[in-house]
Amino acid sequence: MVFRVSVMKALLGNKKEPAMIIAGAKESAGETLALAQSIFSQFRADFRYKEYVRGCLNCGECTTGCPAARFYDFSPREMLQVALSDDPMVLYNAMQEKIWACLQCYTCTMRCRFGNEIAGIISVMRELAVKNGLESTKELLKPYSRVLLKIMTTGNQVSPDMIQPDFFPDWGPSATSKQSELSLLRKAIPIDVLQVTDAAWEVSLQTSLELFEIYKEAGVVDMVAAVDPDLVEMIEDIVADWKDEFEEMKKEYDSKVKQDA
Amino acid sequence: MLNADQIRSVLEERAKNRSVSDKKVADVREEMWTLHDKGELTVIPITSKNSPLEVETLFGWKKKIPTDYLWHHKSCGQCGNIPGYPASLLWFMNQFGTHYLNEPHQTSCTAWNYHGTATSNPVALAAVAVRNWYRAYETGTFPLIHCGTSYGDYKEMRKLLIENREVREKVREIMKKLGKDLVIPEEIVHYSEWVHVMRERIAAMVRYPLANIVATVHEPCHYYKMVPEDAIYDPRVYGGQRPAPPTSVLLALGAQVSDYSTWYDCCGFGFRHILTEREFTRSFATLRKIRPMVEEAHSDVLITTDTGCVTTFDKSQWVGKVHGMDYSLPVLAEVQLAALAAGAHPYKIVQIHWHSTPVEKLLQKMDINHEQYRKEFTEYLNQLRNGAKPELLHAPRLEIEKYFAVNKGNVISEETK
Numbered sequence: 001m002v003f004r005v006s007v008m009k010a011l012l013g014n015k016k017e018p019a020m021i022i023a024g025a026k027e028s029a030g031e032t033l034a035l036a037q038s039i040f041s042q043f044r045a046d047f048r049y050k051e052y053v054r055g056c057l058n059c060g061e062c063t064t065g066c067p068a069a070r071f072y073d074f075s076p077r078e079m080l081q082v083a084l085s086d087d088p089m090v091l092y093n094a095m096q097e098k099i100w101a102c103l104q105c106y107t108c109t110m111r112c113r114f115g116n117e118i119a120g121i122i123s124v125m126r127e128l129a130v131k132n133g134l135e136s137t138k139e140l141l142k143p144y145s146r147v148l149l150k151i152m153t154t155g156n157q158v159s160p161d162m163i164q165p166d167f168f169p170d171w172g173p174s175a176t177s178k179q180s181e182l183s184l185l186r187k188a189i190p191i192d193v194l195q196v197t198d199a200a201w202e203v204s205l206q207t208s209l210e211l212f213e214i215y216k217e218a219g220v221v222d223m224v225a226a227v228d229p230d231l232v233e234m235i236e237d238i239v240a241d242w243k244d245e246f247e248e249m250k251k252e253y254d255s256k257v258k259q260d261a
Numbered sequence: 262m263l264n265a266d267q268i269r270s271v272l273e274e275r276a277k278n279r280s281v282s283d284k285k286v287a288d289v290r291e292e293m294w295t296l297h298d299k300g301e302l303t304v305i306p307i308t309s310k311n312s313p314l315e316v317e318t319l320f321g322w323k324k325k326i327p328t329d330y331l332w333h334h335k336s337c338g339q340c341g342n343i344p345g346y347p348a349s350l351l352w353f354m355n356q357f358g359t360h361y362l363n364e365p366h367q368t369s370c371t372a373w374n375y376h377g378t379a380t381s382n383p384v385a386l387a388a389v390a391v392r393n394w395y396r397a398y399e400t401g402t403f404p405l406i407h408c409g410t411s412y413g414d415y416k417e418m419r420k421l422l423i424e425n426r427e428v429r430e431k432v433r434e435i436m437k438k439l440g441k442d443l444v445i446p447e448e449i450v451h452y453s454e455w456v457h458v459m460r461e462r463i464a465a466m467v468r469y470p471l472a473n474i475v476a477t478v479h480e481p482c483h484y485y486k487m488v489p490e491d492a493i494y495d496p497r498v499y500g501g502q503r504p505a506p507p508t509s510v511l512l513a514l515g516a517q518v519s520d521y522s523t524w525y526d527c528c529g530f531g532f533r534h535i536l537t538e539r540e541f542t543r544s545f546a547t548l549r550k551i552r553p554m555v556e557e558a559h560s561d562v563l564i565t566t567d568t569g570c571v572t573t574f575d576k577s578q579w580v581g582k583v584h585g586m587d588y589s590l591p592v593l594a595e596v597q598l599a600a601l602a603a604g605a606h607p608y609k610i611v612q613i614h615w616h617s618t619p620v621e622k623l624l625q626k627m628d629i630n631h632e633q634y635r636k637e638f639t640e641y642l643n644q645l646r647n648g649a650k651p652e653l654l655h656a657p658r659l660e661i662e663k664y665f666a667v668n669k670g671n672v673i674s675e676e677t678k
Contacts, residue, residue, distance in 0.1 A: 070549070103529070103531035104376035109486065141378055141380070151371060155369045156337040156368075158338070158536075170543060171576040171617055175576055184646060186344075187651050188609070188612075188642060189651075190348055190651065191344070191351065191654055191655070193363065193364065200335070201340045201367075203365055203368065204665055206366070207365065210392055211392070213438065214385055214389055215385060218431070218435065220385045223381075246664060249661075249664040
């Protein structure tokens with residue numbers, strides 16, 4: 001697409017156009033096949049497989065409405081064929097790159113005459129790519145360390161101080177602020193919990209700890225560790241400190257309440 | 262164009278078939294109440310205290326929209342980038358004397374992250390939802406979901422928790438560890454549904470008429486393509502073939518709503534694309550949405566009802582100048598436009614200075630003296646710089662709430678209103 005290439009050239013000079021990460025598997029052919037077979041078994045055993053994949057007429061109704069299909073070598077129809085294929089390598093190969101083109105808008109799901117949940121089955125493939133620590137997924141998620149840190153500790157996806165000119169030059173000069181100006185502008189929002197810069201809103205310590213507990217119990221911490229173990233180690237340290245702080249405050253508050261009574 | 266009788270017959274047929282494309286759809290609310298009666302879960306009911314109003318959804322099913330005693334389930338993208346979005350909503354609620362709770366004891370739904378990186382799973386998503394719902398439950402309020410994706414996700418999670426015993430058991434176990442019960446709201450309610458049912462009261466407040474304004478609508482995908490049966494439809498809006506809000510609100514406000522060929526397309530947000538593949542997002546948003554809105558519909562303003570869509574359309578336009586596509590089409594949520602029309606301060610309340618695509622030319626067309634307002638805001642910033650206390654829409658949180666909640670069962674008190 002001319003528009004896309006030339007805009008990037010205008011922004012980045014001669015730098016290579018950012019592309020989706022191509023399969024970076026370093027395993028031997030035998031190891032790759034074993035991993036592919038294991039992922040295939042997990043895929044077919046997932047409770048959502050039977051609910052989401054119902055057969056396909058190859059009508060292409062899903063693809064005609066798909067935004068990603070207009071710009072990428074991607075089609076939801078093909079993804080459904082991948083989900084139906086009995087060849088583990090077909091699934092494995094699609095999981096290296098193609099699955100990440102999907103926008104998760106659910107247009108295909110609404111249009112499918114067969115009742116397939118195509119956006120949903122792509123999510124299952126993505127979860128397995130993370131859970132199994134695919135090299136291509138590690139590469140793809142590298143720019144997300146800061147986002148994952150924010151999500152796992154506050155439940156916020158992005159914070160105002162993450163919108164920096166270096167990362168968002170294409171959003172224009174008024175989309176980003178200097179740090180000093182940012183604090184002032186946040187203070188001018190008429191909602192107290194929004195007057196912070198390091199989170200979209202101030203999240204109480206108890207809430208953050210409960211969220212992390214959910215992530216631990218539901219296996220999300222292990223999932224993230226499969227793609228970024230250092231990040232998980234760092235988050236666990238932060239959470240341990242917060243737990244101590246929380247316990248201390250709780251004790252102090254309870255004794256004050258007792259005294260007042 | 263169908264006449265009224267034909268529209269009625271199409272809608273009756275749809276209600277009878279209960280299907281999206283060819284999929285038969287069951288009303289999970291029936292099973293939800295059965296599980297409630299069995300003690301499997303607790304439904305957070307909508308009571309008369311919530312002053313509900315009734316609307317119809319895709320198949321003509323009734324849905325109760327609570328209008329009072331609400332728990333604001335904030336959106337991370339709105340609060341982070343478009344703070345005038347929630348501020349406009351709270352401003353209206355203050356005008357109407359609505360009781361609400363807006364507090365730090367909430368996480369986001371985490372679904373932006375899930376749809377972008379897949380670093381979560383159904384049990385975690387459902388548990389996050391229940392944790393937030395429980396907080397509304399224990400404070401005697403009803404959750405009002407600000408974000409379209411949170412709304413879509415919570416509809417899915419409600420369905421999952423009702424239909425999948427295994428997930429339900431796991432979530433119940435996690436909630437037990439957190440000292441909470443498994444609760445599910447009687448309805449999953451998006452803020453735009455509150456605005457929709459309040460539209461006549463909002464229209465009565467209009468100070469700057471919108472008769473001159475041509476608006477184009479982008480319907481957020483996660484509002485009506487995820488669990489479509491929960492979205493509000495009205496035969497008076499596009500013959501019941503498209504969701505009613507926010508078109509219904511614009512019509513009530515007296516704006517001209519103009520149609521365009523790609524109304525069904527998504528915005529191009531893509532969850533991960535908006536962060537790390539923006540060459541796609543901005544191309545799609547500009548070529549498939551902004552351009553037709555301007556060239557086909559001659560739009561003065563793009564109106565939508567979701568975080569990601571406002572962000573995408575607003576932030577993607579500046580770079581279009583590289584290709585001579587300087588559309589500069591102002592992008593607002595319907596509640597922001599309504600607040601401007603009702604006389605809310607464009608900078609202090611609607612916070613238009615956070616928008617990348619300037620909104621001032623729209624204000625000019627609405628006869629709003631934005632220069633005067635800008636001057637007032639600059640003075641206000643100077644006062645804040647010199648240590649003045651910020652003006653707030655509601656009382657600030659208690660100091661201890663930085664750490665934990667202390668107001669269980671204590672719905673927002675009178676002195677904070």
